[in-house]
Amino acid sequence: MAVPESRVIREYENIREIRGPLVIVEGISDAAYDEIVEVELPNGEKRRGRVLETARGYAVVQVFEGTTGITAVGTKVRFLARTLEVKVSDEMLGRIFNGLGDPIDGGPPITSGVWRDINGDPLNPATRAYPEDFIQTGVSAIDGMNTMVRGQKLPIFSGAGLPHNKLAVQIARQATVRSGEEFAVVFAAIGVMHDDALFFKKFFEETGAIKRAALFINLADEPASVRLITPRIALTLAEHLAFDLGMHVLVILTDMTNYAEALREISAAREEVPGRQGYPGYMYSDLASIYERAGRAHGRRGSITQMPILTMPNDDITHPIPDLTGYITEGQIVLSRELHNRGIYPPINVLMSLSRLMKEGIGPGKTREDHANVSDQLYAAYSRAVELRSLAAIVGEESLSDVDRKYLRFAEAFEQRFIRQGFYENRSIEETLDIAWEVLSILPETELYRIKDEFIRKYHPKYRKKASEEKS
């Protein structure tokens, strides 16, 4: 994150207090709220920060790279008369940056581009265009039952040790729209471990996907306050690519749990009144200021599709981080430890997953006419089957009725054939729906009460077989 030149810079040396990531500077009366600050340590090292609170006579500054080594005497604080801005351009595709937007791939600095406030402005609801273009991810559990559309924000709720990174990478590789347009990928790694960062770097470089991607990497051992900046820089670039240059952008943010932890850390340092579990009361609004930077707009060609990833602490979906996220995003893909332990990849718990924008993205002309009915039926049948499974565990399978036993067989097939697929297996939506019909045909036809008769006659394997026999 370079700083634009030629400003009225004010320099102060009176530091009243240093606390956590915060420095309170005395003597200044004209700091602007959110103004960017440069802190020069006695040894000449320079760090950056921003104004969190300004008043007559003092300013509270949050230092991104941490306050280690800052002294109350001898440290200079310069107020740069600019809010947090970053220079963005399509030159950034194919490059790797640190969490503050400085190149770390040994390449040249970014020369062209426009300066943008990293906080962005809210998209005017009156200019938004409703997302409705089906994205084929090639993953059946997503395309078939939790369909993603262009301009949606659909997070992955995972747990420690589950293969969310693998799934994210598979989606980034396979995602296409039916018109064949490719996505530009903006990838922000927030507080990740070195091995995760390597995994992503390797994937993007080895598959050649890096050509249409920009990576921002903030590592777990870097200061917490940078984590609040990284996703915002990534989204500022995404907005430029989408709304100025007309590109379709897929933004992957991982891991938002690290982001929320950083938010709590800084809030605590400011001694703010905490909300649930010590997270600040404004965490909902703060997360929304990130997640809501997705969508489409009338009169602009591009779009931003967001896939944030978060690990649920102790797999608890009611924890404030997944909870507040779920209230903002348009659905969620939930990973299941149970399926993972049974060796099923991708371990997507379809019953807890949801895509709110699915209904607009599917159907005739987009996917297939039977899609909505089939998806509803799969949900209803699988949820019934899961209930029966726990019943069978108590009373034994023998005491179930014939129909109920068919439900158990259906559940098994559903998990093994429909949900399970390979890391390199890229299924078309037709393949996905055909597999769905195959597993549904285990059930008696009278149980398929969510599917219209005309679709049963057209797509049910029984009638299809008949039709093809008649033809021959």
Add this chain to the structure above:
Amino acid sequence: MPVKGRIIRVAGPLVVAEGMQGVQMYEMVEVGEERLVGEVNRIVGDKAYIQVYETTTGLKPGEPVYGTGSPLSVELGPGIIGKIYDGIQRPLDAIKEKTQSVFISRGVKVPALDRGKRWHFKPAGLRVGDKVSGGDVLGEVPETQLVTHRVLVPPGVHGVLRWIASEGEYTIEDPVAEVETADGKKIEIKMYHKWPVRKPRPIVEKFEPVEPLITGLRVIDTMFPMAKGGTGAIPGPFGSGKTVTLQSLAKWSSAKIVIYIGCGERGNEMTEVLESFPKLKDPWTGRPMMERTVLIANTSNMPVAAREASIYTGITIAEYYRDMGYDTLLVADSTSRWAEALREIAGRLEEMPAEEGYPSYLASRLAEFYSRAGRVRVPGRPERTGSVTVVGAVSPPGGDFTEPVTANTKRFIRVFWALDAKLAYSRHYPAINWLLSYSAYVDTVAKWWHENISPKWREYRDIAYELLLREDELKDIVRLVGTEGLSEKDKLILEVARIIREGFLQQNAFDAVDAFATPQKQWKQLETIIEFYHAALDAIQYGVTVKEIREKLADKIRAFILARYNVPNDRLEELDKIKQELLKGLEGLVKRRSAALAPAA
């Protein structure tokens, strides 16, 4: 003269200014060189604490603050219907036109009502020399095809009508009448006036809500009905279908005017309403829905202080149309986000927090808000009643209904539609949990159902409800011993309860036929289920087993369940046929059983 002070501190949406002697509590002020909109919410000496309705990035100590002399107000007049406003009534489409940007930049000033548009005003028959007072109808303006806007004498104005405009085209800035007060002052009346949002508009008296607000949703109208002028809450964890249920209410309810507030929610949801409502036809009139809808969009990423104001802006508009004698419905999604805005601002003011960081006045603010609902006689002539029905979504963290916002809201509402994540996971929509929900209006609206639909409504509704309660108890037993241990009667209850759930309670909001069921259709469906239940009880007496009923009548039961989709509201005779088929099927089973028994006898 309005005051002018200087900023001394900025922390997020909170600004403190000094030199503000004479400023009023809740006065609207303009903050900084860019004149951002703000509101005073604490005064200490000459210092005013101001919540700013736009982002404060770049604001500095030393910048000016201008008073306006009046509290935060909305403009009330023709041109509101069909609009989309932000939380402080700035028209978002006009902002789009003005800035030519897809984003909302701050400091943009656009009037709430179009000053240039001409409206056709027709006097209502008051004569020069008549005594008039607040609420009297001066004339009418066709605002949309659906809404006739009544131009009222503004509240608080009394006197003698000295002049009234003749029928013709006027802008809202043109005077349409002149009233001379008792002390000889002449007041010019235009088609619009301003009203402070935090102050309820006057009423004459409140009545008991007795008429149902029909929503077309079976689980609501039949099981947990809402009444015109009533209050309700929809709490539910994320993914439980809150927004879809609220949108269904906004789409299909029998209110004349719907005010939909997106309070700290998703931007795309407002877009969905904006894009779909003009295309949807109101089932009551056949006109596009947007002609009766007002949207207030203060999405989650828009400034938090304006979010706090948005519900007051909304309810003031609802009261204004109520004053014309209309039934209005206000839907607020979500009051939890409003409460969070309250908490955030209280935190910045360093107020003493109560439960979970919320300010101690959370409950009283909620009470004030829901108290603005009601079916009332409004002031003015001709005499008329109107209503404001308020439905608030609640977003309890982690689905925990004991948290402060849900718990306090429950004290002030009469209908509670509890959404349930488990039901949503199995795609049972609307995911309204019948064990946790309640409506205090079942008794009051029963009279309407008995007079207009069927005298057996209450009886059958209660039977259906009891079957559902009984199913829940039986499920516990089944979990221990399996279904085999149950009596045939109990097995029948499980089967009928399943039919109630799948064929009655569930409703697909996205299916053209199923989305809206008239009271008549709801009744026929309910009647079919209960009569089938009674007939099946008889059949069991004759030795017919529930297994037989399930298997032999599977097609007919499926046909009834699918009647949701297959029988439109205007072809209800088909439901009679389905009912006859079911009853005949049962008879057939009884006959076969008797025949099988006969030779042995």
